[in-house]
Amino acid sequence: MKPSPMQQPFRTAVLILVWGWLLFLVLAPNLLVVGASVMSRDPARFLSLPLNLDAYRQLLDPLYLEVFLHSLYMAVMTTLACLLVGYPFAWALSRVGKQRQVLLVFLLIVPFWTNSLVRTYALKLILATNGLLNNALLALGWIDEPMKLLYTEGAVIIGLVYLLLPFMILPLYSVFDDLREELLMASHDLGAGRWATFAHVIVPLTLPGVLAGVMLVLLPAMGLFFVPDILGGSRNLLVGNVIKNQFLDARNWPFGAAASILLTLAMAFLLFAHKLSKRRLGEEGGA
Amino acid sequence: MTRWLSRAYLASVYLLLYLPIVVLVVFSFNDSRTGYAWGGLSLRWYQSLFNNHAMVQAMWNSLWLALSAATVSTLIGALTALALHRYRFRGKKVLNGMLFVVMMSPEIVLAISLLALFLLVGIQLGYVSLLLAHVTFCLPFVVITVMARLSGFDERLPEAARDLGASDFTMTRTVLIPVIMPALMAGWLLGFTLSLDDVVVSTFVSGPSYEILPLRIYSMVRVGLKPEVNAVGTLLLVFSLVMLMLSQWILTRSKR
Amino acid sequence: MNKTLLSLHHLSKEFDGKTVLDSLDLEIYDGEFITLLGPSGCGKTTLLRLMAGFEQPDAGTITLSGVDLTHTPPERRPLNTVFQHYALFPHMSVFDNVAYGLKMEKRPKDEIRQRVREALAMVQLEDYANRRPHQLSGGQQQRVAIARAVVKRPKVLLLDEPLSALDYKLRRTMQVELKRLQRELGITFVFVTHDQEEALSMSDRVVVLKDGRIQQLGTPREVYERPANLFTARFVGETNFFPGTVTAVGENELRVDVLGLARTLRKPTFAVAEGQRLHVLLRPEDIRVLDPADADGLPGKIVERNYKGSTLDSVIHLADGTEVLASEFFDEDDPAFDYRLGEPVKVSWVDGWEWLLPEEVDPTPAEDRTVEA
Numbered sequence A: 001m002k003p004s005p006m007q008q009p010f011r012t013a014v015l016i017l018v019w020g021w022l023l024f025l026v027l028a029p030n031l032l033v034v035g036a037s038v039m040s041r042d043p044a045r046f047l048s049l050p051l052n053l054d055a056y057r058q059l060l061d062p063l064y065l066e067v068f069l070h071s072l073y074m075a076v077m078t079t080l081a082c083l084l085v086g087y088p089f090a091w092a093l094s095r096v097g098k099q100r101q102v103l104l105v106f107l108l109i110v111p112f113w114t115n116s117l118v119r120t121y122a123l124k125l126i127l128a129t130n131g132l133l134n135n136a137l138l139a140l141g142w143i144d145e146p147m148k149l150l151y152t153e154g155a156v157i158i159g160l161v162y163l164l165l166p167f168m169i170l171p172l173y174s175v176f177d178d179l180r181e182e183l184l185m186a187s188h189d190l191g192a193g194r195w196a197t198f199a200h201v202i203v204p205l206t207l208p209g210v211l212a213g214v215m216l217v218l219l220p221a222m223g224l225f226f227v228p229d230i231l232g233g234s235r236n237l238l239v240g241n242v243i244k245n246q247f248l249d250a251r252n253w254p255f256g257a258a259a260s261i262l263l264t265l266a267m268a269f270l271l272f273a274h275k276l277s278k279r280r281l282g283e284e285g286g287a
Numbered sequence B: 001m002t003r004w005l006s007r008a009y010l011a012s013v014y015l016l017l018y019l020p021i022v023v024l025v026v027f028s029f030n031d032s033r034t035g036y037a038w039g040g041l042s043l044r045w046y047q048s049l050f051n052n053h054a055m056v057q058a059m060w061n062s063l064w065l066a067l068s069a070a071t072v073s074t075l076i077g078a079l080t081a082l083a084l085h086r087y088r089f090r091g092k093k094v095l096n097g098m099l100f101v102v103m104m105s106p107e108i109v110l111a112i113s114l115l116a117l118f119l120l121v122g123i124q125l126g127y128v129s130l131l132l133a134h135v136t137f138c139l140p141f142v143v144i145t146v147m148a149r150l151s152g153f154d155e156r157l158p159e160a161a162r163d164l165g166a167s168d169f170t171m172t173r174t175v176l177i178p179v180i181m182p183a184l185m186a187g188w189l190l191g192f193t194l195s196l197d198d199v200v201v202s203t204f205v206s207g208p209s210y211e212i213l214p215l216r217i218y219s220m221v222r223v224g225l226k227p228e229v230n231a232v233g234t235l236l237l238v239f240s241l242v243m244l245m246l247s248q249w250i251l252t253r254s255k256r
Numbered sequence C: 001m002n003k004t005l006l007s008l009h010h011l012s013k014e015f016d017g018k019t020v021l022d023s024l025d026l027e028i029y030d031g032e033f034i035t036l037l038g039p040s041g042c043g044k045t046t047l048l049r050l051m052a053g054f055e056q057p058d059a060g061t062i063t064l065s066g067v068d069l070t071h072t073p074p075e076r077r078p079l080n081t082v083f084q085h086y087a088l089f090p091h092m093s094v095f096d097n098v099a100y101g102l103k104m105e106k107r108p109k110d111e112i113r114q115r116v117r118e119a120l121a122m123v124q125l126e127d128y129a130n131r132r133p134h135q136l137s138g139g140q141q142q143r144v145a146i147a148r149a150v151v152k153r154p155k156v157l158l159l160d161e162p163l164s165a166l167d168y169k170l171r172r173t174m175q176v177e178l179k180r181l182q183r184e185l186g187i188t189f190v191f192v193t194h195d196q197e198e199a200l201s202m203s204d205r206v207v208v209l210k211d212g213r214i215q216q217l218g219t220p221r222e223v224y225e226r227p228a229n230l231f232t233a234r235f236v237g238e239t240n241f242f243p244g245t246v247t248a249v250g251e252n253e254l255r256v257d258v259l260g261l262a263r264t265l266r267k268p269t270f271a272v273a274e275g276q277r278l279h280v281l282l283r284p285e286d287i288r289v290l291d292p293a294d295a296d297g298l299p300g301k302i303v304e305r306n307y308k309g310s311t312l313d314s315v316i317h318l319a320d321g322t323e324v325l326a327s328e329f330f331d332e333d334d335p336a337f338d339y340r341l342g343e344p345v346k347v348s349w350v351d352g353w354e355w356l357l358p359e360e361v362d363p364t365p366a367e368d369r370t371v372e373a
Helices: A009-037 A054-059 A063-095 A098-112 A114-128 A130-142 A153-178 A179-189 A194-218 A227-230 A240-249 A253-282 B002-027 B044-051 B052-087 B092-104 B107-121 B127-151 B157-163 B167-195 B200-205 B215-222 B227-255 C044-052 C094-104 C111-124 C138-150 C167-184 C196-202 C220-225 C230-235
Strands: A039-044 A046-048 C004-015 C018-029 C033-037 C059-064 C078-083 C156-160 C187-195 C206-211 C213-218 C240-249 C254-256 C261-266 C277-282 C287-289 C298-307 C311-318 C323-329 C344-348 C355-358
Touching: A009 A253, A009 B092, A009 B107, A009 B127, A009 B167, A039 A227, A039 A253, A054 A063, A054 A253, A063 A098, A063 A153, A063 A194, A063 A240, A063 B002, A098 A153, A098 B002, A098 B227, A114 A130, A114 A153, A114 A227, A114 B002, A114 B215, A114 B227, A153 A194, A153 A227, A153 B002, A179 A194, A179 C078, A194 A253, A227 B215, A240 A253, A240 B107, A240 B200, A253 B107, A253 C018, B002 B227, B044 B052, B044 B227, B052 B092, B052 B127, B052 B167, B052 B215, B052 C344, B092 B127, B107 B127, B107 B200, B107 C298, B127 B167, B127 B200, B167 B215, B167 B227, B200 B215, B215 B227, C004 C044, C004 C187, C018 C044, C018 C059, C018 C187, C018 C213, C033 C196, C033 C261, C044 C078, C044 C156, C044 C187, C078 C138, C094 C111, C094 C138, C111 C138, C111 C196, C138 C167, C167 C187, C187 C196, C196 C220, C206 C220, C206 C230, C213 C230, C230 C355, C254 C277, C287 C323, C311 C344
Parallel strands: C033 C187, C033 C206, C078 C156, C156 C187
Antiparallel strands: A039 A046, C004 C018, C004 C059, C206 C213, C240 C254, C240 C277, C254 C261, C277 C355, C287 C344, C298 C311, C298 C344, C311 C323
C-alpha cells in the first residue's frame, strides 16, 4: 500500500521546498549562464539576440588566450606545489599516533573556517618590500637590498598555495589513513622493495586522493580573483579576474559566461577522472 | 631517524600555515602607523575601528546576514537531508548531484549564475540577493553534516515510533529532530562562518544598499596596507575560531 | 626424515618494555604443517612476523637451511605470507595480484602467465582471473591470497589466522582445502591460530604459546591427551580438574584419593611422593555418568543437559560444588542414559584414562580461560 501525496502532506511540502530552491537557485541560473554565453553583448540590457558563438571565439583571442594560459600555468604550479608539499605531509600525518592526529587534523580544518581574504592580506605583511621577510633577511645579512616579492607571479602562487594547501592535504590524508599497513607488508613479502612498493601499491592506491586534491586546488586556483588583486598586481590575472571584470566592469556577459563555462568544463573533466580512479579501486561497488 | 624527520616536516608546514595568522594578530596591537615596524603595544586600531561608523554598520550587516543565512540554510538543509534519507522519490540522484555540483564548482561560477538570475528576475541587489546566494552555497554543507549523523543511526527508531502511533510529522518532530540536533547546530555554525567569510559570491550579488564586512575589507586591502585591517581581521579570526571549536565540541560530545 | 628447515634460536622481542617473545627456540621441519596456537597476546603473530621479516628480533637468530636470515628484509626472504585479512591489492585484478610477486622477480611474461594460471587452477579460480578482489566472496579472496603466496614457490608458507574472517562452514571447507594444498605442494606451512580445534585437526605438530614462551610442542594427540601443564590442558579443549592426594606409590601405579574416592592410577613421568597433591585431569568424553546406586563414583546431580546430535553433554554439580562436564556418545537404546535435570547421579571414569599433573602455582584463574571460538 503506497500512501497518496495527500496522506503525507509533510513529505510533499518538504519535497516541493527543496526542489523549488534547487531548481530556482541552482539549475535555472546555470542554464542562464549557458544561454548568456551564446547571446550577444549589449551594454544596456546585458544581453541581446542574435545567438552566436562570438563569446567562445573571443576566448581564443590572443590577448585573452595569453591571460588564460598564464592563469592555467599559475594554477598548475600551485597544484604541483601543493601536491609536492601535501603528499609527504599527509603520509607523515597518517602515521602519527591516533590521539595526536585528531588535534593535527583540527589544525588543518581551521583555515577552512577562517577568512581567506584576511589570511591573504596577512601574507602581504610578510612579503611586502619593507615587510617581515625582507627585514629578517636584511637583518641576517643574507641580502643587501630588499627583494621585490609582492606583485609578482611568485607572490600569487605563494598566496594560492597558502590558501589551498589544506584542501590538497585533507583528501590525501583520508586515502593515506585508509591505506592498510598490511598491503605494504604484502608487497614487501612478495619481493617488492621500497620503490617498487611505492610505484605499484602506494601511488595507485592514493591516486583518488591526489585527484580529489587536484580538483579542490586547481579550480579555485583559477577562480580566486582576490589573490592577484592583493598580491599580484595587474599583470598576474586569473580566469576569475577576467570573469569578474567582464561581468562587473566591461559588461560583456556572453564572454564572462563563456569563460565560466570553461571552468565548469574543467571541473566536469576532473570529476570524471576522479570517479574513474575510484571505480578502478572498486569503491563504487564495481557494478 | 625517519620518524624524527617526518615530525620536523609536519611541524615546519604547520609553522608556515600559521605564521601569517600570528603576524596579523600581533600587528593588530602594533602602535606604529606604517604597519611594518614594531611601535609598541596599542589598541588604537581597534579603537579607530569602532569609531568608524560605516565599518560598524558593515559589521552589523554581516552579522545579521550570517545569522539569517545560517538559520535558513539549516532549516532547508535539514529538511533536504531528511527527505534524502527517508523518502524514495524520483530524481533523488539528480538532487544529490545538484548539491554535489554546488559544493564542488568554483565559487565564481555560482556567483555569476546567481547574478544573472537576480538581474533577469528583477531582484534588487542587496540583503535579499545576498541571503538567497549565501543560503545556496551553505546548503550542501548543512546537508552533508546532517546526512552523516543520520547515516549512523538506527533505522528502526522511526519505524518503532510509527508503530506506536505517531504520524509522519509527529515522528519527525519527536524522534528525528532530537537525533540530528547536534548536526543541526554544527551545520548552523558552519553556515554562519561560511557566510561571514565569503568574498567571492558577495562581490557579485551585493549592492550599495547593503555593505557587508568582507567586501569593506576587500576594498581596503586592494589599495595598500591598512592597520585597521589587522584589527578587524583578528576579530574575524577569533570569531571563526570560537565557532569552529563550539562546533567540534558539540559533535564530539554527541558521539559519546 | 625430520630435516630442520627453519631454525629459530633464542628469539626475544620487546614492545614498549613488554616482553612479547622470551628467548624462544623452535625447529621447523621440512614439509611439515606446524601450528602456533595460543590466546591473543601470546606472541604467535609476532613470531610469524619475525619469520616473515616485518619485525627484527631484539636478540636471537633465524636461519633457513643454515643460512642466516635474521636481518634480511622481507622482500629477499624465500618465505611468503597469507595475511589475516588477505591484503589483496584492491586496484589489481586477481591475475595481477597473483602475478605481482613473479613480476618483482622479473620473470618472463610467458612464464608468469603460465605459473599464475597454474596457481589459480590449484585453488579452483581459473575463471576469475579478470575479476577484482571486491567482486569475490570471502572464501574466494582467501584462495587468491593463498595462490598469490604459493605461486612464488616459497620454502615456507606463513599463514596468519587466515581463516578467522570466514564463517564456520566455509572455515571447515578451507581447512580441508589447505591441508590438501600442503600435501600437494610439499611446502612447509606455519599456521597461526587461536582456535584449538583448527590447530588439532590440521597440524602435524602444534606449538602452544603463552606469554612469549613455548608451553608445549608436540603432535595434536600429545597436546590433547598429555598436556604438559595446566595452561595447555585448559587452553586445548575442555577439561575437568579433580584435586587428588597421593596415598601410596607403587612400582607402576599410584593410590590417589580424589575427593574421598580411592583410585589406582598410572604412575606419571614426574616424580611423586606420598602425601603429594596433584591434579587429576579428565576430558569430558572420558567421564562416565552412573546411576546413584552405583558403588563407584562421586555423587552429584545433573544441572544441565545439552543434546548435541552425536553426543549428549551434561553439567554435573558435585556435592562440594565442583562442576563436572561430561560428554557421552548418544545411545537411545540405553535406558540408564536418560537422566533428568536435578536427578542425582554418580560421576566416574575408567582408571588409566586420566592424566596427572603436579600442582603448580597457577597464574591464570579458571575464569580467565580465553578460549575464543
